[in-house]
Amino acid sequence: MTDENKAPEAPAPESTKGSELSRREFVTGVGGLGAGFVLGGLLIKGLLLPDEAIAIPASQGYLLVDKTECAGCTSCMAACSLVHEGSVNLSLSRIQILRNPLIGFPNDITPQQCHQCVYPACVGACPTGAMHVDAANGNVRTVDEGKCIGCERCVNACPFTPSRAIWNGADKHAQKCDLCADTPFWNEKGGVGGKQACVAVCPAGAIKFTREIPSQNGKGYDIDMYPTLPNVRGWGTVTA
């Protein structure tokens, strides 16, 4: 296997719907290899890949967020829609920042990014293959708009709230985070080998792109981006 196909050990996927995901382990692009296979220096343990399983390649890129650093400016949302659609529309942003100013810190601001799930329920739900794994773009989970029939099964299948797959009512197709693989309105190369608009624009530096698969235990996508800074800023006393 070439280096490009190597991936760290696929961690135990999130059990979000009581599925059998937790009992399975997947390996990028491989099915049925035996125990002890080493990828990228990590030991892959006990591959149990049922015959009927389809090996879904893991994405080569993920977004992590530091929820205590997000300043709630929603510049990421504006940038996302701008580079994809050519206009700004928060309802078409593929990253959503939930804000409630009438709630105090830390639940006042909650970034909700697509997880590029190791087992993407949106891909599994799509009857036409519109929502698919894009091998040409680092296995990002994205929509082939030409194939989308508008059934919104992807939207309903997303295990997260709010759904990361969204419906574009103006252009009549589903869409989701593609890690900026297709951004016609940005003079930068996007995708897993390039930049992401939300990462680039965030004034707080609260979003990070990584190639490593985050832990799928529900907490792997939250990160302390600045460990030397306190997560909760204390202003303390201000002397005269």
Add this chain to the structure above:
Amino acid sequence: MGDGDGMIGGHVGKILRVNLTNRAVDTIPTEQYEQWIGGFGMAMAVWFDEIDHDYITDTHDKTGFEPENVIGLFTGPQQGTLCPAGSRCEVVALSPQSSPRPQFSRSNFGGKFGAFMKFAGYDGIIVKGASATPVWLNIVNDQVTIEDATSMWGHDSYEAQELIWQKLSDADYVDWYALGTGRDGGATTQGPAIVTIGQAGETMSRLASLQHETGSGAGCGGFGAVMGSKKLKAISVVGSGSVPVADPNALMDARMWLRNRINSQPDNLGAAINSPKPGLGFSPGWGVTNQGRPSSCYGCDQGCRQNTKGTSPDGFPLGSGIQCVDTYLGQTEDKAINGQTTDYSAYADTYCQRYGLNAFEMSSIAGQKVSKELLKARGGTSWLRNLWDRGIIGPIGSGKRVETSLDFSQEHTKDFIVELMRRVACAEEIGADIAMGQVRCAQKWGILEDEMMSGRMNMIYWGGETHWGIYPVWAYAGLFQTRDCNMHLHNNVNQGAVANLTKTGTALVASNKAAQDRTNALIALAHPWHDPLMCDQSETGIYSLGMARYVSWSQRFAKFWRDCALTCDQDNVWKNFAHDQGDADPAQAHGLMPDFFTKFFNAVTGLNYTYEDGLDVGKKVWDFERAILALHGRHRNEEYFPPFPPYDSYVYHDGQPYLQTNASGGSPTSPQVETVWDPTLNSGAGGYTEAKTEFPLSKAKMDGFKTLFYAVEGWDTATGRPTRAALEASGIGVVADVLEAKGRLGA
């Protein structure tokens, strides 16, 4: 906009018009007003067309509470895109705070309201008439309804917003929710943006503000009272629409250019080049009880606010989302009395927002955030405490001129300050008098003349408190319009550079390189004159042609690039005329000007404006505003400091210091926040230095200066009113027709 639809990029095409008397709701095409671009200019033009001109002619017998008053909320093309300060919203109306008569004025607020107005499909909202019963305006995309607000009348601004959130969708807003019928009717995860009044607006206090979220607000002008007079409790807006951008690639490039130039980092969020407050932006914190995160208005890269953990007893956030002047009511006094900021500050500042009061005025009335001279005249206390100490205010039964059950000896407790503000907002007891604003309150108590002549009150902005430290151009600009011009975008020059200039012949020489570089940068950008003596603030310079030009240029700049293109005055501070510490390159002295303005504006609008083009539109806006003031009755004979005849004859005594020509202050640790600073001085104490020059003003020289200034503007020097030639040159000959018909046109 490049796609042949004729619309300027950033505009969404409609202005919402609501008549609360007959409940009519319709729209006006934005295209009819697109020459004004947006913000204040567009708001003023629409306001002028929608209001009865007889009502605004000679307003001495008006209050601003009449149903004939019109209130406008207008955002700009850059809002709701990816521009910094991406959600400003201008508010205009006949202001009930103005003294001695209501005048057309403006205020402004941030947060997310402006952006959300655009997402719903509106560039502005104009409200006319008055409802007989409390209502709120519910805007969901193109669905606009006037809802009953009886159940939220009497609630504060936080409570009212929560009541509306609960009505519109799941109160937690954690999921997508539909904004219309069917999946193509639009959906969002975002809660509505709501602007509301607190109890202060309901009781029509002239100190009433418009409030948005927990700490955004339009404080100046008493526009909350205008809403209250119309029984309009709140405006809520949410939408799923798009804001068109002329050149999306260029906009993203501009944002990256800014990002790289500013080099924001989380430990420095809110700091820009040469910001004097690196760290958590502009927001001072308080006490040990509040911890949290920096937070921002929509789209902004500055994070000048903070969201905190603390809660009030009723569970709403305490001290959250509040910044700048809105943190000063409690803080200055807290530090002075307690040596540090405590929960006193958190409660004072939070409840000022909740009751919907003008924090700037309240900090003068009930706090210590005023100029050094004012504080000294008041014996080092708040205005009210000084009146208590002097026996003007006393306990019930004391026989004092003003009696109250409030015990001012407990002034510095949070229970006291919250109760004081409750009484002001609810117009109870002493609060009913204070709610009229300082000038009218002092008039009622029979102490106005004494307070003004003693220097204990300094209301130089037509009924508004003077800024705590001002330089001449700031003071003059406020005098020639209707309010504190709030021009922080010049701070880096006026405080750090101009203060250190010495006139030598026809040149101005600075005492240090940074000051010289910044001065030169300002002159280079001072279209159309580029007069080196524009920065002359010497004893003769403050009456000079150079100063007249400086005032004119500063307003052309503010009226367009700040108020129409719509940027944030505070955000602009960090981007303009800054000089990197230690950077010897004079080319850096201009900060990010003018690119900061033109890059974003042109990427969004597609208009390809130069910086100078914007100043020329600013001149049009300034002329238009001046014409409206002429209609009210404005005449050069009343344009003095302070503008309250017959007191002006006292102010100009020989040797009577009145106007600080430079902001004076002490070290950065002094209670007076205003400082004059020079980053390159090696004082060993952070580079701060005190510069002060106070000159007594000469009335005769003021008269000479005004003549120079009116001539610079092309206005009639006999009256100070715009001439037909000036108005026609600005493309508003129709306004000249109105003035002529009313006998208010300059000759």
